[in-house]
Amino acid sequence: MTVLGSRILAGLFGVALAPLAELRAGEIPFAELRSGSELMSPDTRAMQDADSANPGMLWVIEGEALWNAKAGAANLACADCHGAAELAMRGVAARHPAFDAKRNQAVNLAGSIEWCRVERQKAPALTAEGPEALALEAYVARQSRGLSIASTDAALRPLIESGRELYLRRQGQLDLSCAHCHTENWGRKLAGLALSQGHPNGYPLYRLEWQSFGSLERRLRNCLTGMRAEPYPAGASEYLALEAYLKWRAHGMPMESPAVRP
Amino acid sequence: MRRAAALAGALLLAAAPARAESVAPYAIVGDAIPMPLAGAKGDAKRGQAIVGDRQVGLCLLCHPGPFANERAQGTIGPDLRGAGARWSEGQLRLRLVDSQKVNPETIMPPFHRTQGLSRVAGAFRGRPILDAQQIEDAVTYLQTLTD
Numbered sequence: 001m002t003v004l005g006s007r008i009l010a011g012l013f014g015v016a017l018a019p020l021a022e023l024r025a026g027e028i029p030f031a032e033l034r035s036g037s038e039l040m041s042p043d044t045r046a047m048q049d050a051d052s053a054n055p056g057m058l059w060v061i062e063g064e065a066l067w068n069a070k071a072g073a074a075n076l077a078c079a080d081c082h083g084a085a086e087l088a089m090r091g092v093a094a095r096h097p098a099f100d101a102k103r104n105q106a107v108n109l110a111g112s113i114e115w116c117r118v119e120r121q122k123a124p125a126l127t128a129e130g131p132e133a134l135a136l137e138a139y140v141a142r143q144s145r146g147l148s149i150a151s152t153d154a155a156l157r158p159l160i161e162s163g164r165e166l167y168l169r170r171q172g173q174l175d176l177s178c179a180h181c182h183t184e185n186w187g188r189k190l191a192g193l194a195l196s197q198g199h200p201n202g203y204p205l206y207r208l209e210w211q212s213f214g215s216l217e218r219r220l221r222n223c224l225t226g227m228r229a230e231p232y233p234a235g236a237s238e239y240l241a242l243e244a245y246l247k248w249r250a251h252g253m254p255m256e257s258p259a260v261r262p
Numbered sequence: 263m264r265r266a267a268a269l270a271g272a273l274l275l276a277a278a279p280a281r282a283e284s285v286a287p288y289a290i291v292g293d294a295i296p297m298p299l300a301g302a303k304g305d306a307k308r309g310q311a312i313v314g315d316r317q318v319g320l321c322l323l324c325h326p327g328p329f330a331n332e333r334a335q336g337t338i339g340p341d342l343r344g345a346g347a348r349w350s351e352g353q354l355r356l357r358l359v360d361s362q363k364v365n366p367e368t369i370m371p372p373f374h375r376t377q378g379l380s381r382v383a384g385a386f387r388g389r390p391i392l393d394a395q396q397i398e399d400a401v402t403y404l405q406t407l408t409d
Binding site for chain 1: 305362
């Protein structure tokens with residue numbers, strides 16, 4: 001990393017997340033962060049880059065319709081309060097998970113959307129990871145495409161620390177940690193498939209193997225299953241902690257949602 | 263009825279001590295386990311099938327090896343070719359049983375251990391990845407990989 005680059009980062013984190021070095025010990029240096037998309041075939045990459053070929057755009061389009069549709073006892077659309085998503089939601093996905101001071105808790109993007117739906121639209125909660133919740137998340141996340149992940153909120157520090165602890169912990173019958181694959185062996189092949197650094201910048205995304213659109217939590221469940229570990233229950237706080245750590249670890253990387261992955 | 267079935271299950275387990283459910287005791291000498299697990303005799307042909315099967319031995323997830331038909335091989339660990347020349351029988355056995363005894367940070371799973379693991383998925387709980395006989399078969403096969 002350049003001296004200037006590290007100064008800027010030190011400036012960003014100096015106050016918020018000191019001591020930086022301690023939390024990043026053993027981690028991939030910022031200058032060496034690589035998105036999972038860099039390991040993909042040119043075909044899959046092209047599919048991600050062209051809206052007309054990217055299957056994830058179907059969820060984005062569906063999300064746009066939901067954004068503009070009145071719902072709930074309040075009979076309000078997201079757009080009635082927020083206006084154009086291109087402005088109101090710009091960068092929002094890139095800075096989630098975020099700390100909601102009013103509720104005194106951390107929330108991920110799906111959680112922020114859910115809160116507005118239930119508390120502000122007065123509508124019944126959408127099924128977590130169901131097609132409508134994923135579509136809204138896709139549409140909101142789309143407004144951060146190309147923007148850098150910004151994990152700078154000091155209030156998230158305890159969550160990031162517990163996520164780091166989970167990331168480094170050996171689990172499952174194979175007794176592996178996340179770091180074994182994504183920090184220490186990225187770029188090498190696991191059964192013929194190049195391991196990525198395990199970044200969250202593309203989520204929610206379309207995965208060809210799923211033949212469907214899915215959340216980061218779904219991806220993490222896949223990894224836990226691969227380790228022959230018991231996946232955490234749906235919506236468990238461990239996923240939020242891991243997400244907060246992954247976002248912090250990927251600070252500065254451009255968002256790609258809706259990404260495509262093999 | 264259910265109790266009878268459970269009892270029959272328990273009896274079956276008791277009658278088959280070398281099955282996947284149990285872990286054989288062993289003694290480490292230096293960086294090796296010199297004695298075969300459970301006194302079992304390995305079979306190189308069965309060992310080849312275990313090592314070559316990504317669902318059973320898992321080896322090819324991480325290692326390249328002499329399996330011409332298997333295109334999806336890993337590059338995380340060293341090539342298994344020559345392992346039989348680099349290591350003695352007992353050294354190979356310890357590396358399979360519990361590689362962390364040799365390298366505490368290793369990514370190579372402990373194939374014959376059930377203690378000290380956390381949050382193991384239900385289907386795999388209380389069972390080692392490979393039972394004593396499978397370890398002996400794999401060790402015997404690896405010994406044939408001398409170049």
